[in-house]
Amino acid sequence: MSQGSMNLMIGGEAGQGLVTIGQVLAKALVKSGYHILVTQDYMSRVRGGHNTFTIRFSPQDLDSPCEGLDLLVALNQETLARHAKELNAGAVVLADTGLSCGQTPCLNVPYEDLADKRYLNTVALGVAASLLKLDLELVAQTLETAIGKKKGDKVVEENRQALEKASQWAAGQEHGLKPPAPEKEPDKRMMLGGNQAIALGALAGGLKFVAFYPMTPSTAIALTVIAHAEQMGVVYEQAEDEIAAVNMALGASYAGAPALVCTSGGGYALMTEGVSLAGMTETPLVIALAMRPGPATGLPTRTEQGDLLFALHGGHGEFPRAILTPGSVKQCFAAGYRALHLAEKYQTPVFILTDQFLADSLRALTPFDLSGLTPVRPGGGGASGGDYRRYAITGDGISPRRLPGMGPELVIADSDEHDQEGHITEDLELRVRMNDKRLAKQKGLRAEVEPPVFVGPEAADTLLVSWGSSQGPVAEAARRLGEEGQSVATCHFSQVWPLVPDQFAERFKKAGQVVVIEGNATGQFAGLLRKEAGIQAQRFIGRYDGLNLTPEYILRQLAS
Amino acid sequence: MMVDIKDYGDFETAWCPGCGNFSIRKALIQALAESDLAPHQILLVSGIGQAAKTPHYLRCNCFNGLHGRSLPAATGAKLANPELKVITTSGDGCNYGEGGNHFLAALRRNVNLTMLAHDNQIYGLTKGQASPTSMEGMHTKAQPTGVHSYPFNPVAVAVSMHVGFVARGFAGEVEHLAGLIKQALAHPGLSLVDILQPCVSFNKLNTFQWYKERVYKLGEGAEHDPADWDAAIRLSYEFGDRIPIGVIYTNDRPAFDSYFPVLNKGPLATQEVDYGVMEKVLESYC
């Protein structure tokens, strides 16, 4: 077992229904009182290939996925070939009688005897659920909700029969798998991924408009908003390209609808002129950028933290921005909410920078508390009246924002350098004042930066630094080292820009060695720390093979 | 209170004396006043180019965005505030070149916008390179052996896509053009007015005189039923010795905006976010 938790993997081809049963199993575990952490590894294809859906579960909250499997559900031969070497001692493997297990001790499931071929994945679900001692009725109901069908429906009945046969069969098997006992009286919990949490946070923040062009791993952000659009009064459009998406969002935002675009690296590349337009026209804009490995099309469905500097520098010219880097699904909700508020207040682009690992990672969470939250109210500030000037020069750089058509004032927004009213100017002295005015907003943005979170001893021998999705793996790696008696602390940045050295530099100096851990090859954040805070990390641990960081990966690198 | 032409103000412009843009501005203001639309009720969205400077030269709400991107920005604004009268004013390069994909998508999408394309068949602001509508054989410094690409025909493309209102105007016929713009503003879906616009500085081929000799008005001895798609298609290809101006094609396909019930309730900015509903949304993930 992995640290009081259990780690199970379902592996097979795309099209075998493994994501469906994975989600049902995960949801059933949540309902039974477990915390979960799902990682999905899939190939960029709709049929075939090799995909996995891994669930780590525990009665306690989990920080990170881990390596080593306790239960492997192999829907095809390739799963055995690839993952047999990852089995922990005492692990159980479920495989079709037709698959050759070689040296691996397998529980051979007679799938074809238990149900029709079409229900192979349901049988796998039934056997796995039974081994994990889950309530069969709960699993059946969860499956029915997932397929969107009611009791009495033919498909539902056949699924139920398959589940029952599977669990009867499983009951007669010897296996020795001992799942940890669930929490006794669990709270009601949601099951959510990073993308969904960003969408829900943005909706709570007052999102009214989303435009996007489909791109893995970001698409589910838009799809989640769209699923609730009618209820929440949101307008949406799948644009003809990312350039259109960002310009639509800017048009909508200018006209008073808090707006978001979601994309990945390639799409963001197309959006950058629009990001710059947001900076110049001072139009609030939220960009949810879910990273995948590049360059170019790269590995479309895998993970990487390789676009930090691109998020920071994308868009020509100089203008203020903020980059939020949530480290967990819960933080994704907070980032979605906060990004809308920051964008509106500072009238400038705000990024939510995640990656495929976090975007697709499902967790169990108590429903978010909405008390104390308020949706964004676009527009406002300054006195109204005849001499309204959209870009009035103010001390903090924030000019009063009016909405076109909602009052007598005319709202003039311009991508050319402009005067305070908004009209084109080539007065170079005024240009300097307008540029200064826009950049003055950085001061307020800096004052609102979420400080990085330190855990562990004040002057640790080793300080492990992370940003974004690396938080969990780093936290667990540090905990394991601490258990071995080492002096290790962690520091996680859930906002990487602006970077305010006063919030962390002192404590960095007290550490014996600073190790920056991030999912890229060149140490982008390590470089940023050097440039902005004069901090030279002693070590950098990077990962860029398309897979997420794990505690084990970090520990191996630290030891080498 | 009736809106007066004077409400739109007087501005110094950066256009060359004699440019067709002056007449387009005049026709636009006349159409707005006659439609009783006050400056604060309208939003002019433009890209970058000489034509795209138009919103700075009349009193209005203005979003002067990026080269080629007026249509998506206008789409977003209209979908955020259905009460705004949204008009795009940009050139042929902006609309059909840099923004070509947006033009095609806008024709399909049919948002309730009026698109005024100042079509001078040249890139004015960048000093005279060929545009997508430049005629074959036109020589420029960038096309020293002449334009070899076949000219884009925005009117024919729009008609072929069954756009609800397609017209061609001429900057040299201000009254006629104002009438077309007025009808376009009244159309409850995408309306395209492609406007032949002499560029005195760079287009030495399609001059004022060149257009004057060729254009003829539909409906004045040249009867045409804009509901007749086959006839409209034929007319849209007439661009040579004779060029028809007027309304080429109309239909009443419902606008994209009409599919969002939330837009019946007015601007999105005035609608409260319901946290009661939000709680239910969160609950659905349990």
Ligand SMILES: Cc1ncc(C[n+]2csc(CCOP(=O)(O)OP(=O)(O)O)c2C)c(N)n1
């Ligand atoms: C992304 C980008 N590319 C190129 C330009 C340079 N540019 C400005 S206007 C223009 C063409 C203008 O032609 P048109 O749209 O026909 O307008 P006109 O000046 O003729 O009215 C170009 C290429 C730009 N501003 N932005």
Ligand code: SF4
């Ligand atoms: S360059 Fe041509 S289009 Fe531009 S203002 Fe001068 S005449 Fe008009």
Ligand SMILES: [Mg+2]
């Ligand atoms: Mg032009």
